[in-house]
Amino acid sequence: MVVFGGLITQLLHLALILAGAPLLTGVVRWLKARLMGRRGAHPLQPWRDILKLLRKRPILADGASIVSRAAPYLAFGATLLAAALIPSFAQGMLLAGIADLLLIAGLLALARVALALNGHDAGTPFGGMGAAREMTFAVFAEPALLVCVMVFAVLAGSSNLDTIGAVFREGALGLRVSLLFAALALVAVALAENARVPVDNPATHLELTMVHEAMLLEASGRHLAVWEMQAALKLTLWFALLAAIFLPFGTASAGSGPLLWSLGLLFWLVKMGLLALMLAMFESAIAKMRVFRVPDFLGGALLLALLAAALIFVSTGLA
Amino acid sequence: MLTLLGACLLALLGLSALGVTGRAPRVVFLGCAAAAAGFGLAAAIALTGDGMAATALPVGPPWAPSLVALDPLSAWFLLILAVVAVPALLFAAASPAPPPAEGAAFPLFLAGMAAVLVAADGFTLLLGFELMSLASWALIAARHPTGVGRRTARLYLAFAAFSGLCLIAGFALLAPAGLGFAAIRAAPPEGWRAAMVLILVLLGAGSKAGLAPFHIWLPLAHPAAATPVSALMSGAMVKVALYVMIRLLLDLPGPAQPAWWGLPLIGLGAATALIGALRANLERDIKAILACSTLENMGLIVVGLGLALVFRGSDLRPLASLALAAVLLHALNHAGFKTLLFLCAGAVASLAGSRDPDRLGGLIHRMPWVAGCAMLGAFSAAALPPLSGFASEWLLLQSLIQGWRVAEMSIQLIAAGTLAVVGMAVGLAAAAMVRLLGLVFLGRPRTPRAAGAPDAVGMMRVALLLPAALSLLLAVLAAPMLSLTGGAIRQLLGANALAPVAGFDLVLGDAGARYAPWAVALLLALAVGLTWLAVRRRSSLAPTREPAWDGGFMPPPPHLPFGDPLSQVSAMGLGQPIRRSLGRVALAIRERHYPAMPGDPATATLRVDTEDRGFTQMLYPLARLRRRLSRRAEALRGRTLRINLSLAFGTLVFLLALVAWLERG
């Protein structure tokens, strides 16, 4: 039953995030527009864009190589696998055994590298520039993520996401200031990873300021569709990650039948909506920062993570 | 076993004699490859079956015979040596004939490294170590009669002498009873003696392995040699130094050493990793980039070694074996992908005619094989799952994360800080690899030579495919390979220590984390494949080719066949964000900007001079001190005869007075 349940939940989870990812992007955009006093596009607009792009004939730049054709699938595959490892409505899914945070980080790095290589491929200035910046940001984002993982490992005894979620759901450790710091650090990392304000502006196409979009300038047709899907999936993934760690309540366990699952799903949708709202409010509240201030921003995140670790050590040392 | 090893070593000596004549270089290199394969065979036998106990040789110093042995640790590193040497030598055989000196020194280089690995007493180890240094120096010097290369060779030789002497001193303090390893184990050093041993070994083997601040020679020396030599130096020689470190710090001093022994290693390792990865993003020579990435990986490995010492010192054997496994596995993985990368770089340098990224570009179109191998190697070096680099770095990061299990809060904090630095280094390494691939293989060719480069064929292609296949194998079969190190881990950490392996997965015993490379590879392939199928089912239109959109730039004029060179990011340009944000950590940077004056047709230029802080803060001051002292010493020479006489006279009188005084008291 457990294995079967694990399989079912895993498949349902995949279907859910695949279907929900563009929707989540749409919702965020819609909320942002509302907060800015605009009517905003329909939340399903991203889905429509993707389907339309899929119908178009892809155009490759002259200098482009096989990389431009392969990179989108690689990046998407890696992101999908990472997303599949992060529990949404149920824990103990089929892949829970290997749902290691370091592996998730690695898969995201793989997707990032594929994206950067895609930026390099056509040999255009903006592509290269965007790639260099993307990798630079990662240099600061990754250590922050790792130290957060250490914090969770200290509390949950393992770096396995499923275990962490389970331990945190039991709530045995109560509300800790160190967790708050870790949460802030992780949020900052998530913003950078998803190229959101203040690190990058997903809406703009002004070349000088952008990072993420610059690497996709040459993509078109189905390739662009896959890239868009990948971006949406990544956003969902990070939301799910934050939810799974910091808002673990209400998640069902794989063994417990459909009723609890749907309850967990309900909880999850609420969490997602909440996070989307927070993101929208945040993005509409503040402005994008200059590219060379981003390292400071992420360095701050790293410091927060280290502080969290230090506090954990103190508290465990006292306890 | 002894006959096999002896035959290989003797064969190498004979080949070097043949190499002196300069005749039949291919024979020499292929023979060396065979000998290296022999080493690999011996290592495999020793790892699977039982090794060779300490055996006395007919040769040796006047006071005792030389001893050789092949225990699991030696065997593991011998395997690494073979893994690097065979492809490198095939590549050498495929390259144009080198100067005779190189043909003579190459076998000696191999023999020296092998001698260090199989030595069972200090003298033999030192002998092999010095032979290795001397031969590798000859390999560099033979290529560079003049210019910068010559200064590099000089610097390298000076550092080699330094590390050799430090190791001699280390043994002197380690082995009061005798140089045989058994005798040393019987009487391990204690107190300040042990601490001095630690320092001297860190100076000696550390400077060979490129630990900061003695790393400065490495990014100069490794690229200066011929490609196969660079591969051997970067893939194997630093590992030999690592082996010496493990032998002298983990094995010989016995398990009784305190936990703080690991801390210097952790600190130095983290600093080295950061500096190396940072410089890898700023170098402007593809082989130098790879050498800097070697620094980064050695740094990570040494961090693991330090962790192993810390855990062992605080009685956390499972964690110690975890860290040690990370060290051993990463040593092997790094050997695989670094060899691959260096050989690719060599192929590029010889076929596309340059090592300067700003003269390359777009090579993936002309040399798909090399590009493919290079991408594989680069992905491994960037520690991307499911490739080989990720498996070992996963172990390393896990053991760092587990650092909180040590009761000392200071060590916990150090572990957290190190984790941050290591994470930064890993990110930087990924950035460096992307930069390398993007500059060399992607984008547009920057010179006609790059546009017309042929692909690697024949034995050169084989030499590339060999390590590539090996890296893939290591990626999927990380766990079985690691289980081979069980013997070494038991030897170093006690009989009940186990490699963190369960079947085909890497697992942490109590912490419950698990990494299954095969599963990840499978799932990834599945995800990519299904996505591709699904997408292609919905949209089947074949793509068309158009000029790049390029943010709206106009297509280049006809006299620029590869587009406007200025509109493609340069090596410095790609390094700029990292140089701006982190560069000054490792380098003394001078940026000068010459703006374009209004009406002046000249373009604006930005001139950047970088120099490693190791030079500016350590080497130059030392050299100044040495110069001042020699001037002092020289002043004594410029004296007249009578002054010299009075010196002798004064010595006599002083000694007489001293004796008179001593006899009073």
Add this chain to the structure above:
Amino acid sequence: MGIGELPYDVAHVLGGAMLLVSFVLLYQRRVASLVNALALQGALLAMAAVWQGYVQGAPQLYVTGLIALVAKGVLIPIFLRRMMRKLAPGHHTEPASNIGLSMIGGALLVALAILVVLPVTTGAKALAREDLAVALSIILLGLLMMLMRRSALAQIAGLMTMENGLVLAAIGVAGMPLVIELSTAGLVLVAAVIAGLFARVMHERFDSLDTDMLDPHRGEGR
């Protein structure tokens, strides 16, 4: 035997005389009288040797005395004088530093010699102790003279004085094999000849015997 007994007093007087001559050598400016003083010291040495031979009843010391007389007292002085005539007619040796200083230095050296020798030779016969102390003083004075004087001739003279001191010490020790004495004396002669050779070459190269003139010619420059 001790103070007030004839053998001791005579040896004492002779040794003291030699030491005095050493001071004269240290003090003397003119080369001619330098050579004379050297001859005198040689003669005194010969007498000391003979006396010791008589006292110790060691016949080979008479031979030693004879050699000393012939070599140090006659041959070498003649040789030096001839060389002096040839090379530096009426040539004055000027001390590098003033006489008084070297005198004080000499006195201090004698004190040192006595301080060093007397306490360690409590076992030996008084005669030997006396001889050893005097001999050491003479050697040290010869060395001092060599580094005070710039002229090659003066330095040779200093070397010869040192040899005198050595022989004085040797005769103090009973039972020095004769072969050593002979070969030593022979070597001293050879050395003197060689030194003369050098002096001549030096003179024809630099037209001077001032050893400080040599200094700028050192190879490899400063």
Add this chain to the structure above:
Amino acid sequence: MSLAAALVLLPLLAAVLLALLPDRASRLNIVASGATLLLAILLVLTEPGGDGLLRADALNMPLVLIAAIVGFGTAIFSEQDVAYEMFDRRRARFYHAGFQGFMAAHFLALLSDNLGVMWVAIEAGTLACVLMVALHRTPAAIEAAWKFFILCGVGIALALFGIIVLALAAQPLLGHGEQLSFLALRAVAARADPGLLNLAFIFLLVGFGTKAGLVPLHSWLPDAHAEGPTPIAAVLSGLLLNGAMLGILRGKAIVGTNPAVISPGSFLIVLGFITLLLAAFSLWRRRDAKRLFGWSSIEHMGIVAVAFGIGGVPGHMAGLLHLWGHSLVKSAAFFAIGRAARMKGGQGIESIAGLTTTHPALGWGLALAMAALAGLPPFSLFASEVLLAMETGRERPWLLPLLILGLLVAGTALLHAMQRLCFGLPTPEPIPARSGLATLLPLWVNLLLAAILALAMPEPLARMLLEAARLLA
């Protein structure tokens, strides 16, 4: 007549012959040296011992062998080298006679059991060398020779005084005639008056130390090496220094047996380290190749002094092994550099470069010799330095840093010079010529022997080494 006596008389005879009939002198020289070498080998194979005056023991037999080898090589080398000197008949005759005479004196100095005879022999050898150093008659040569003469004359005189004091100390204990015998002195020194022994050792140290080139008594050494003919430099470094060191060693062996003396080892250690460090730093300033090797001789004598000072069986083993290896390698280096200087028409370092490209055999030989002098394997200097480091680490660990510093500075300086001489772009050759077997043979043979000493020392030699160390410790 014993082998030892023959070993002394044969070169003497050869010297007389060479003085009488100078034509084809160099061939005769080679033959004589070869015969001497055979005698030396025979001597080493026979049992130690001998009559009163000459006694062959484990301490001096290997040194005799080394001396014969180096002498033979030097004779072969000078056969080619002297041809360039343009000596007139008189000087050529004198040169060869003087060479053999020096060899005879050196063998006597090594073999004689009587300290007085040893002194006489060393003095005679010195005088011969002085004359041969002056052979060129250039101002620099005169200056060097005069300095050599005066300093070593003084030093040797002081050494004699030391010997006399030893005799005086032994007077109450020994009968007439044997109070200068090394063995007898060693036997009774324990009962002699320690004060006199101290005094004696001071004088022996300063006296023979001047000849061994210990700082601050060293200033004659580099110039004497540089200004004389190259073969003379080879024997100076290869043999004379050994003789002087043997003198110090004998003194230490005698004095050291008395427990009440101020330990002679500490004097040696201090002087040795001063020597090592000063020479190491001076090596960096050399512009003249032969002076470079002269200074390196000083450095190695410092190492030897330290080794003997630290003492113990391993320490003395290290010191002796270092002496042997240094003689072989240093003479080899002088052969190579002398030949190179001939071909390049100057012995300045800047005038020699790129030897390995133009004359591979000579260039690599020189490179290996310099690497060996820098203490790199596979040569016996490496082995002895390792052994010395071990003993230092065991007995006086706090001296290790000094030792390492000295070795490092000196080694890097030599390697630096090695790369300037042997690599880089070749300098022009006014006298283009081939290296010639007369240089390459002794050069490579010596290197080979040094390597054998390090890695596969013949069993009898190894036994003698151990025996000698036991004798001294």
